[in-house]
Each structure stands twice: as C-alpha cells, then as structure tokens.
Amino acid sequence: xxxxxxxxxxxxxxxxxxxxxxxxxxxxxxxxxxxxxxxxxxxxxxxxxxxxxxxxxxxxxxxxxxxxxxxxxxxxxxxxxxxxxxxxxxxxxxxxxxxxxxxxxxxxxxxxxxxxxxxxxxxxxxxxxxxxxxxxxxxxxxxxxxxxxxxxxxxxxxxxxxxxxxxxxxxxxxxxxxxxxxxxxxxxxxxxxxxxxxxxxxxxxxxxxxxxxxxxxxxxxxxxxxxxxxxxxxxxxxxxxxxxxxxxxxxxxxxxxxxxxxxxxxxxxxxxxxxxxxxxxxxxxxxxxxxxxxxxxxxxxxxxxxxxxxxxxxxxxxxxxxxxxxxxxxxxxxxxxxxxxxxxxxxxxxxxxxxxxxxxxxxxxxxxxxxxxxxxxxxxxxxxxxxxxxxxxxxxxxxxx
Amino acid sequence: xxxxxxxxxxxxxxxxxxxxxxxxxxxxxxxxxxxxxxxxxxxxxxxxxxxxxxxxxxxxxxxxxxxxxxxxxxxxxxxxxxxxxxxxxxxxxxxxxxxxxxxxxxxxxxxxxxxxxxxxxxxxxxxxxxxxxxxxxxxxxxxxxxxxxxxxxxxxxxxxxxxxxxxxxxxxxxxxxxxxxxxxxxxxxxxxxxxxxxxxxxxxxxxxxxxxxxxxxxxxxxxxxxxxxxxxxxxxxxxxxxxxxxxxxxxxxxxxxxxxxxxxxxxxxxxxxxxxxxxxxxxxxxxxxxxxxxxxxxxxxxxxxxxxxxxxxxxxxxxxxxxxxxxxxxxxxxxxxxxxxxxxxxxxxxxxxxxxxxxxxxxxxxxxxxxxxxxxxxxxxxxxxxxxxxxxxxxxxxxxx
Numbered sequence: 001x002x003x004x005x006x007x008x009x010x011x012x013x014x015x016x017x018x019x020x021x022x023x024x025x026x027x028x029x030x031x032x033x034x035x036x037x038x039x040x041x042x043x044x045x046x047x048x049x050x051x052x053x054x055x056x057x058x059x060x061x062x063x064x065x066x067x068x069x070x071x072x073x074x075x076x077x078x079x080x081x082x083x084x085x086x087x088x089x090x091x092x093x094x095x096x097x098x099x100x101x102x103x104x105x106x107x108x109x110x111x112x113x114x115x116x117x118x119x120x121x122x123x124x125x126x127x128x129x130x131x132x133x134x135x136x137x138x139x140x141x142x143x144x145x146x147x148x149x150x151x152x153x154x155x156x157x158x159x160x161x162x163x164x165x166x167x168x169x170x171x172x173x174x175x176x177x178x179x180x181x182x183x184x185x186x187x188x189x190x191x192x193x194x195x196x197x198x199x200x201x202x203x204x205x206x207x208x209x210x211x212x213x214x215x216x217x218x219x220x221x222x223x224x225x226x227x228x229x230x231x232x233x234x235x236x237x238x239x240x241x242x243x244x245x246x247x248x249x250x251x252x253x254x255x256x257x258x259x260x261x262x263x264x265x266x267x268x269x270x271x272x273x274x275x276x277x278x279x280x281x282x283x284x285x286x287x288x289x290x291x292x293x294x295x296x297x298x299x300x301x302x303x304x305x306x307x308x309x310x311x312x313x314x315x316x317x318x319x320x321x322x323x324x325x326x327x328x329x330x331x332x333x334x335x336x337x338x339x340x341x342x343x344x345x346x347x348x349x350x351x352x353x354x355x356x357x358x359x360x361x362x363x364x365x366x367x368x369x370x371x372x373x374x375x376x377x378x379x380x381x382x383x384x385x386x387x388x389x390x391x392x393x394x395x396x397x398x399x400x401x
Numbered sequence: 402x403x404x405x406x407x408x409x410x411x412x413x414x415x416x417x418x419x420x421x422x423x424x425x426x427x428x429x430x431x432x433x434x435x436x437x438x439x440x441x442x443x444x445x446x447x448x449x450x451x452x453x454x455x456x457x458x459x460x461x462x463x464x465x466x467x468x469x470x471x472x473x474x475x476x477x478x479x480x481x482x483x484x485x486x487x488x489x490x491x492x493x494x495x496x497x498x499x500x501x502x503x504x505x506x507x508x509x510x511x512x513x514x515x516x517x518x519x520x521x522x523x524x525x526x527x528x529x530x531x532x533x534x535x536x537x538x539x540x541x542x543x544x545x546x547x548x549x550x551x552x553x554x555x556x557x558x559x560x561x562x563x564x565x566x567x568x569x570x571x572x573x574x575x576x577x578x579x580x581x582x583x584x585x586x587x588x589x590x591x592x593x594x595x596x597x598x599x600x601x602x603x604x605x606x607x608x609x610x611x612x613x614x615x616x617x618x619x620x621x622x623x624x625x626x627x628x629x630x631x632x633x634x635x636x637x638x639x640x641x642x643x644x645x646x647x648x649x650x651x652x653x654x655x656x657x658x659x660x661x662x663x664x665x666x667x668x669x670x671x672x673x674x675x676x677x678x679x680x681x682x683x684x685x686x687x688x689x690x691x692x693x694x695x696x697x698x699x700x701x702x703x704x705x706x707x708x709x710x711x712x713x714x715x716x717x718x719x720x721x722x723x724x725x726x727x728x729x730x731x732x733x734x735x736x737x738x739x740x741x742x743x744x745x746x747x748x749x750x751x752x753x754x755x756x757x758x759x760x761x762x763x764x765x766x767x768x769x770x771x772x773x774x775x776x777x778x779x780x781x782x783x784x785x786x787x788x789x790x791x792x793x794x795x796x797x798x799x800x801x802x
Contacts, residue, residue, distance in 0.1 A: 047452055094495070098671055223456055242502070259531045270496055
C-alpha cells in the first residue's frame, strides 16, 4: 500500500463532513480516541451555553427552562440509537464503575447467586464486583479470558463482560453469547466502553438486556464524561437498584420519606447529575446524527488495516485479532513500546501504551482519514527503524490513561 | 430597620471584594444560592481552560500535564479548609447520594449493625440507606426528627445526619453530637450539603470522622457539581468501600486483576471523574481563598436577620430557628407560597419553594449585600400586601430544585 492508495480510500469516505466538526491541533494525528475522544465543536458550544447562558444567566430556573431535569434521558436517547435499543431505555449519568454496581447489585437484590468477570477484562469491572461481593456476600469469581457465559462456575449466574476488549480490541459475538445465556438461564451485563460509538451494535436484536458504557471514548463527551446504563424495557419496571438517590425517585420534589422508583430507566439516576459535563456529552453526540453505525465500524476496521499495511515492514507482533473480529484499535507489542509511543507523540502521532509492552492505536472514523493513518504508520516505521525512540528523553515511564 | 441601616452594615462588609468575582444578571437579587450557587468568574475561566486548552488542545496528555489525575484531591484540599479538616482527608467526586453509600456501606462492611436517618431529613439520605439495607441485609430505620445519635434504636449504630437541615436551616451542634456518639459507641456520617461553604465548620476539632457534602450549593461549583467525601486520617487506612473502581486503586495504570485500595482518601474515588464539572468546582473554590469561614457564617445570619426585619410587617410564620441556631437560609410559611415565590421571581428576587407551603430564601455572603436583601424583603412585602401574587400566571406549580 502507498499513500495514493490511502488517498483513494478517502475519496469514498462517507464521513468527510463529520470531520469538519473537529478542530484537532495542527500537526497532530490523534490515534487515542479509544481512550479520550477529542471535542467536536457542538460539544464545546453546548458546554459554553450550559455554563454561561444557563448556569450564569438563568441560574436555578434552568432546571426547567433548559430542561436540565430531562438531560440524562435526552442524552440517553442519543446513545440508544448508537447501540441499537429503544430510545427510552438508556440514561446517562455517573461513571461506568458506579453504573456497573447498580446493575449487578440490582441483579443480586433480585436473586442472582454469583457474579463473574473474565481475568484480564477491564480492571474496574472486576474491582467493583469484588466490592459488591464483600458487601452483599454474593460470590464473585474471575474466570478464564474468553470463557464467556458458558464458563461461569457452578453457583454463578451473572457475567460482566466487555463487548470489545480494552487491550486487544477483540469483539465479542453478542448475539451468540446471549443465545448461550438464554439457554443456560444466565445473565450478561455488557460493558460497552470500547464499543459504543464505534461498533454497529444492535443490542435489542441480539437479545442483550443490560449494559453500561463510557461517554469519553468514542462518544467524544469530554474527560470523565458521564457514563450510561441500558436496561431493557421488559425488565426495567421490576428492577430495583440500591444507589437509590433522589433523582431516581418517582417524585423527587415531593421530598417524601420512603423511596419509590421512577418509571422506566430513570430509576437508575442517583444523585444530581453533573450538568456541565453532561451538556458537553449531549452536544458531542450530535456529531453522530444521521450516521450509519455499521459504516462507522467498517471505516474503523479499514483504517486499522491501512495502519497495519503502513507498518508491515516492521513485522511487529499484534495482539489484536484480524479486522473481521476487531473493533476500533490495534495493539502492537514492542519491548520498548513505552519509548516508541513517546517518540511518536513527539512527532505528532498520539497513541498510548499499556503495561508491560503494548502500544495501542485507535482509529476513530469520525475525524481520521486513511492518508493520516498511513502517514502515522510511516512515522512509526521511521522511528523504529532509525532507533530514535531510544533517546533518553523517551525512556521514562509515566502514567497516561 | 430602614434601607440606610442595611447600607451601613454593608460599609463594614469584609467580603466586598469577593462579590466582584460574580457577574449576576442585571436586576436579579439571587436568594437561591442554597440550592444552586451562581458562577464566580474563576469557575467559568477554569471550565473554559479545561475544555479548550486541556481537552481540545492537549488532549489525552492533560491527564498528566494539567494534572487531571490529581484534580479530585486538589479540589478536596480546597474544601478541607472550609470544613476544618486536614487537607489530605477530602476527595471530590461523584454525587452526595453515591458518596453517602460509600461511607455507610463501608461502615457496614466493617461491622456496623444498623443505620438510621431522621424522618424529614433530606430525602436522598434515607433513600440511599434503604437501598443499602436491601442489598446488605443491614437494618435501616427512620427515627424522629431531632432525635440525634441518642435516638438510635437498639441494634443501630450509624446515624446519617444533615449538619444543617435543608428545609429549616437549623444547625446541629456537631461537637455535642459527636461527644454523645463517642459515649454511646456510635458513628455519625454528616451530610454537609447545606453547611459547607457557609458554616464555620471545624469537623476535626469537633470529633467528626465521616462526612459528605455538595459542590453546587454554597461552593458555587455549577449544576450537579461533583460532591465530596471526608474521612478522618485515623480511620481511612482501614476503611474499605464497595464502589471500588479503578481510580481508587493503588496502581490504576498497572491494570492488574484484584483490587488494592489507594493510600488515604483516594480510595473513595470510583470511576473516572467528571473533569469538566470538577474543573469548574475547583475554580469556584478559589473565591473562598483567604476568607474566614466564621465571618462568612456570621454575615449569612446577619443577612437573614436583615431580610426578616424587612418583612416583619407581614407577620409570617417561620420554620427556621432564630439566628444563633440558623445557617444560610430562612424558610417562611404561606399557603400561597408557590405563587408568592413565582411573583417575586417575576420581579427579580429569586428564592425557591418546598412542598407544601414553604418559601426558602438563601443568603450567600460572598455576593449579597444587606441593601439587596433589604430590597428583596420590601418587594416581598409589596407583593403579598398588594395581593398581586394571585394573578393566574403565578399559580401553576412546577418543579424547581
């Protein structure tokens, strides 16, 4: 593959207009949207409006006049379309960790017997289930990577599983897993953190009933953007979750003692939502308006293939699956991976590093072109072949999300 | 009292400079800072910087270069000074509801036998304890208003209690309650939502070990601003809380299976913090720099007295205690309270209403003058005496936080 081939692919890009919503810094090729999406202009505009016109000028009245009260559900409705579910079945708020707790604890309160997470899945999923187990006495077990719902040990009936693995970008066949869960009478809570806004998810069609996901990766909602919860309408009305704060009450402003959950997915609200952060997320989601998520996913995989083609001369090992099973990023192994990533950042190509030796490069289709990605690959080839990553300034390890 | 007396009080105002940090809309007298504080300029500046320079330009690197990683503790340190505790013992994040759950659930995991909340205290406190009780099997009971820690029923050893009541603004004598708790071997979790940033709290001196509080009222952090948790350094290292997300892990970027809490109050972090909202809160807190919180509290009470003097001709019933036991707001009873508050808003005086008949007016000392408060009182007198609140446009009830 040559640069001209990449340019040819860009001529058929269905998202060329979308890219104009992003003002990425000059000279930067941003391959870290899988960790923190950059701001689309509508996100910054919505944030400014929320801060200045709504908070600053209209003050307390904005709870009604700007419909801050409805913002978690309005934001959820925009996310629902991206993950293939009814628009009333998603609410934005809190973090992935807290939302996972709500769903798993609610299942435990409803009679679930034991919870499992695959070893090596995103750590917070296991950490939070450990906490739930300690508090509730429900067994929690780490199972083998890839074991899936069929690998749940005896006495366990709930699996928390990433739809896309944070390290390898391997996609799970959600429909197949849900069929297996139905056959075995087990329940899956999907963590969509590396899938939402990238993969052409069809959760309802595939039989998924419970999911959480992240607002700050492919949804571009801003650092620490509110997360979201999906709960299928067939199960939500009998679902009780223990973080039963006033915003999830049927009548929050009646100020009555005694919790009575709101109708539908609103019962997953807990405390007062972070309106400024959520306004940015709500604005950011407008960048997805009218996009076909299957096309978004297809472009992400194609961009990944362009990158792999550009770096083919290096012969690096990848821990990511081939394009058909891969979502939005590619992970490569290099013993000096940390230094290589730092050297690439110094030359404007931003990826990230995961211990002990994994370099991750994300291919968010809304703002990247094949030509950029090909150039990024060529820069990587030069850096590794020239050995210039071994300069001392690139050597010191440093935590980067 | 006359307007000139109010003006005389303003001539000795120690916070005249602080008021210049706030750009309240022309013609508005804002008496609802007890519900949503208005934006001080440093809050908006910090938000713009976080959104544009940090997120927009420096992207993922800002976790280190802008120290987003340290923002929850840096914000906590600014709050610590306002509540009279060691600056390393507070962390900002999540909501009051979620943070109450962390503290109470942690106490339950540590062996607490039963949890209580006073009837009529802020509803979320009871709602969340109900959820905890359902999940953990620990008894939860609503006790009589004002019963305090001595009123805990047998088999209960934890009380969640507001330091300032959201409806009446009555202050609790924290030191006396903590002495009683120590004598009885019981534990109090303080909800500082209507106290932090207003009352001259000295939690450490008074023996308090656990507290949560709100970022969007007197701290002026913005709608739904992150809340905070305080946990005394003597108990924090053995404290386990079940919302054990990756940001509270000792080494979040090692991505290891198995939760190991971070040292100190950092273990109360759960998921990724809402950086945009928290940046606004961090900026807002700079308005308190160098202020004496005892003076802040004294001015709030004096402002309340000015308002009560101005409306004395109305002879309204108040459910708030006299100024020595009162914090930042005054609550008055009127059967047409909703319409009166709406009519006052129409004339630029913003207060709020709580079912069934309570009008609340808050006196945040950082941006209000005695003259403004006296004028607000006079407007209220005119509205009620003229009966113009009974126009149909003021009659319809509507949820306002």
